[in-house]
Amino acid sequence: MGDEAPKARLDPDPPTRPQPGTSPDQAPFTPEELRGIQDEVAKSFPRHRDGANLVLMDVDPRRLHAYWSVPHATLAAAREALGPDGEQAPLVLRFHEPASGSGGKTRPKFDVRVQGLENRWYVDVTDDARRYLAVLGVLGSDGRFEGVARSDVVTLPPLLPEPPPAADSDQPALDVDAALGVRFPEAEAAGPESTAPVAEGEAAEGPLPLENVLTLSSYAMGRQDVQLEVNAELLVEGRTRPGRELYLFGQRVPLRPDGTFSIRRPLPQGALILTTVLTDKPEGEGGEGS
Amino acid sequence: MARGYLALVLHAHLPFIRHPEYESFLEENWLFEAITECYLPLIRVFDGLVADGVPVRLTLSLSPPLLAMLDDDFLRGRYRTHIDKLSGLADKEILRHNGNPQFLELARMYRRILHETVETYDDRLGGDLVGAFTRLQDAGALELITTGATHGYLPLLRPQPSAVRAQLQVAADAYERTFGRPPPGFWLPECGYYPGLEALVRAAGGRYVFMETHGILGADPAPRHGVLAPLACANGVAAFGRDPHSSRLVWSADEGYPGDPWYRDFYKDVGFELDLDTLRPFIPVGDTRVHTGIKYHRITGPTDAKEPYEPAAAAERAAEHAADFLRRQVEAVEAQADGMDRPPLVTALYDAELFGHWWFEGPQWLDTLIRKLASDQDVVEMVTPSQYLDRHGDPQTAQPSPSSWGEKGYSEFWLNPGSDWIYPHFHDAAERMRDLARAHGDAEPESLAHRALQQAARSLLLAQASDWAFIMKTGTAVDYAYQRTRDHLARFHYLADGVEGGRIDERRLAALEYMDDIFPGIDYRVYADEGV
Numbered sequence: 073m074g075d076e077a078p079k080a081r082l083d084p085d086p087p088t089r090p091q092p093g094t095s096p097d098q099a100p101f102t103p104e105e106l107r108g109i110q111d112e113v114a115k116s117f118p119r120h121r122d123g124a125n126l127v128l129m130d131v132d133p134r135r136l137h138a139y140w141s142v143p144h145a146t147l148a149a150a151r152e153a154l155g156p157d158g159e160q161a162p163l164v165l166r167f168h169e170p171a172s173g174s175g176g177k178t179r180p181k182f183d184v185r186v187q188g189l190e191n192r193w194y195v196d197v198t199d200d201a202r203r204y205l206a207v208l209g210v211l212g213s214d215g216r217f218e219g220v221a222r223s224d225v226v227t228l229p230p231l232l233p234e235p236p237p238a239a240d241s242d243q244p245a246l247d248v249d250a251a252l253g254v255r256f257p258e259a260e261a262a263g264p265e266s267t268a269p270v271a272e273g274e275a276a277e278g279p280l281p282l283e284n285v286l287t288l289s290s291y292a293m294g295r296q297d298v299q300l301e302v303n304a305e306l307l308v309e310g311r312t313r314p315g316r317e318l319y320l321f322g323q324r325v326p327l328r329p330d331g332t333f334s335i336r337r338p339l340p341q342g343a344l345i346l347t348t349v350l351t352d353k354p355e356g357e358g359g360e361g362s
Numbered sequence: 363m364a365r366g367y368l369a370l371v372l373h374a375h376l377p378f379i380r381h382p383e384y385e386s387f388l389e390e391n392w393l394f395e396a397i398t399e400c401y402l403p404l405i406r407v408f409d410g411l412v413a414d415g416v417p418v419r420l421t422l423s424l425s426p427p428l429l430a431m432l433d434d435d436f437l438r439g440r441y442r443t444h445i446d447k448l449s450g451l452a453d454k455e456i457l458r459h460n461g462n463p464q465f466l467e468l469a470r471m472y473r474r475i476l477h478e479t480v481e482t483y484d485d486r487l488g489g490d491l492v493g494a495f496t497r498l499q500d501a502g503a504l505e506l507i508t509t510g511a512t513h514g515y516l517p518l519l520r521p522q523p524s525a526v527r528a529q530l531q532v533a534a535d536a537y538e539r540t541f542g543r544p545p546p547g548f549w550l551p552e553c554g555y556y557p558g559l560e561a562l563v564r565a566a567g568g569r570y571v572f573m574e575t576h577g578i579l580g581a582d583p584a585p586r587h588g589v590l591a592p593l594a595c596a597n598g599v600a601a602f603g604r605d606p607h608s609s610r611l612v613w614s615a616d617e618g619y620p621g622d623p624w625y626r627d628f629y630k631d632v633g634f635e636l637d638l639d640t641l642r643p644f645i646p647v648g649d650t651r652v653h654t655g656i657k658y659h660r661i662t663g664p665t666d667a668k669e670p671y672e673p674a675a676a677a678e679r680a681a682e683h684a685a686d687f688l689r690r691q692v693e694a695v696e697a698q699a700d701g702m703d704r705p706p707l708v709t710a711l712y713d714a715e716l717f718g719h720w721w722f723e724g725p726q727w728l729d730t731l732i733r734k735l736a737s738d739q740d741v742v743e744m745v746t747p748s749q750y751l752d753r754h755g756d757p758q759t760a761q762p763s764p765s766s767w768g769e770k771g772y773s774e775f776w777l778n779p780g781s782d783w784i785y786p787h788f789h790d791a792a793e794r795m796r797d798l799a800r801a802h803g804d805a806e807p808e809s810l811a812h813r814a815l816q817q818a819a820r821s822l823l824l825a826q827a828s829d830w831a832f833i834m835k836t837g838t839a840v841d842y843a844y845q846r847t848r849d850h851l852a853r854f855h856y857l858a859d860g861v862e863g864g865r866i867d868e869r870r871l872a873a874l875e876y877m878d879d880i881f882p883g884i885d886y887r888v889y890a891d892e893g894v
Contacts, residue, residue: 089728099582101382101873101876103382103384103385104384104875106383106873106876107383107384108383109870109873110383110849110870110873110877111850112870113506113849113853113856113870113874114848114849114852115852115857116852116853116855117787117848117849117851117852117855118787119790119851119855121716121786123792125786126785127521127785127789129518129520129521129777129785130517130764130772130773131771131772131774131777132770132772132774133772137777137782139782139785139786141786164729190786192782192783194779205661214678216701224521227557229580229763229764229765229772230582230763232576232579232580232763242607245832247449289384307428328783328844329844329847330783330787330846330848334782341831349723
């Protein structure tokens with residue numbers, strides 16, 4: 073990347089065509105001025121967005137991606153509408169299979185528990201339905217659902233008889249086991265046509281959302297000396313203001329330019345306290361919470 | 363008469379990287395390396411073929427950011443500085459290897475290459491590579507096509523259809539402004555396709571697109587001839603499917619030609635071997651090591667102990683591989699021709715930067731292949747997609763399947779936990795741009811508001827380049843991809859705030875125009891339409 077604060081004035085090496093919008097009598101820019109302007113302009117990101125929003129996108133034939141943004145007041149109103157138990161009602165993405173044609177009725181297919189006023193989620197799809205829409209809402213203990221945002225309809229790619237070739241790499245195509253969220257080494261070794269030994273009834277319960285699955289990083293059955301091995305991971309996601317410094321478990325967490333972050337680490341045994349330290353870098357002020 | 367056809371298609375693209383706010387900038391080297399190692403060698407190959415009267419019909423996709431950078435005087439000046447530094451290093455290398463005949467000969471080869479580079483770039487082309495490509499198109503050797511305006515991955519921009527429309531229309535307009543004619547076809551960025559995209563392709567004037575293999579094989583109804591003939595979408599836009607066999611011969615790390623032990627090794631470069639004090643005068647930024655293009659070893663095999671490079675032996679292998687590639691295409695055509703109602707077409711799609719940059723002998727291979735196609739057989743003829751459609755129109759009508767040429771064949775490479783944070787910002791900004799275009803559609807040309815709207819559209823397009831998500835996935839230069847995404851979105855919102863608030867700082871606006879000097883003819887009103 074660029075070098076440090078050059079002092080010399082940039083030789084403008086005047087271009088043969090006029091710079092757009094730059095009149096000839098304007099003083100040429102020095103690198104220092106350009107960087108100063110860039111630094112000022114950079115403060116315009118990220119932008120706060122008003123209103124509730126839910127967007128659904130297809131990742132591949134077996135995976136959907138959803139992101140959303142919900143104002144706190146909107147969510148509070150939805151919880152209130154559920155009555156006294158609403159405060160504890162979980163946030164849920166409810167997936168529907170839209171009816172084909174104009175007169176049909178949309179059928180709810182499955183729910184995925186999620187969290188966060190602004191967040192993103194991956195949802196693995198195990199059945200053959202191709203068209204989905206989602207509603208974000210809160211689910212009351214009595215089964216009532218109060219929606220706060222709705223997505224457009226998304227059509228997943230068709231399920232092709234053969235996995236598509238990985239044209240640019242030697243990576244294997246997505247397999248069904250991965251879509252179910254668990255990996256069976258024996259099944260992988262047998263090739264993509266193999267069927268993983270899914271426990272009866274498991275598939276009927278509907279798809280497992282990816283973030284739940286990520287807590288199971290490996291899963292071995294039937295080997296000589298291993299009856300069951302479960303390795304759990306902790307996935308911590310969140311957001312803060314860009315430019316802050318965030319520490320989790322005593323380690324600095326890299327922030328993306330919009331202030332979001334995501335870390336994975338093995339789940340330690342026993343009770344877990346998430347010690348979180350947020351530092352405002354420019355001011356040297358910090359806040360701490362756990 | 364030939365029994366079938368080969369459509370060789372190269373896609374040349376680099377993200378728009380131009381940093382006048384720094385005295386020098388490491389990532390600008392991506393363009394400089396590609397000019398020296400890929401674009402100039404390819405131009406020399408094509409010019410040589412034309413001069414020798416060899417029939418060549420190759421399709422070349424030139425992305426708008428690449429065209430803009432090749433045509434930018436600021437970057438031309440920096441390229442000359444770069445090539446002067448490299449020439450200095452090559453001279454030093456000759457002194458270093460005095461007494462070692464084998465390496466001395468290689469050092470002389472690099473100095474000769476750099477002299478040829480300067481001769482071609484300065485004396486013959488006057489720094490005008492775009493003009494060279496234009497002349498080759500005018501001579502009938504190349505069919506030049508375009509792609510997304512900044513190579514935005516269209517399936518993930520789809521939630522705001524105006525963003526997809528702008529990517530295609532701005533690219534088409536830039537193409538016409540450069541070449542004086544509308545683009546005959548589009549290279550969909552990353553071959554990313556979704557049903558309905560053909561409407562926007564057609565609206566932008568495109569007659570055809572290319573698609574990954576399963577986009578064609580998964581079409582509805584099933585294609586009668588697999589990927590050996592194009593399909594027509596319902597609106598008539600033709601879709602040419604990538605032939606997996608010819609792709610694998612060049613792309614595959616295991617089966618592909620570029621992995622041959624006699625070919626030059628890419629990674630063992632003096633930029634990572636010489637001591638820094640020696641290198642420092644010749645590298646762009648501080649103490650950061652870079653590939654110089656001066657490499658003395660061949661791939662040898664799966665070992666760190668590399669043998670010295672032998673250009674003559676490598677040239678022999680390139681000729682053998684060209685003959686092998688041709689033999690396989692002839693066999694494929696002869697095996698299928700009798701069962702088809704039209705001559706089979708093998709569509710071979712490659713990144714242009716593979717040739718010469720990653721695969722040093724790639725231009726030699728291409729040169730030999732094209733000469734052999736003309737002289738060694740009469741079964742397979744080179745053809746461009748336009749020529750094939752003109753000769754064998756009325757393709758089977760079918761709906762292609764969603765697809766991309768990325769890992770696993772769909773969108774995961776650009777939508778994953780490493781890059782998914784960018785899409786809410788992309789969609790939000792595209793919606794804001796659409797609203798601005800509708801609300802301020804009558805801004806007076808050259809007024810501050812008009813200039814700010816034009817620049818806001820440029821900023822949004824630059825943020826959307828698929829390269830940034832690609833880099834976030836591959837894990838190299840991630841900070842730079844973050845910075846570019848953030849900076850362009852910030853510039854967009856800064857300008858949008860200015861337009862909405864009626865407060866536009868002219869000096870700052872001019873600075874943004876200067877730094878993101880691309881698409882001089884853009885019309886921000888392209889965002890006012892929702893799409894098709």
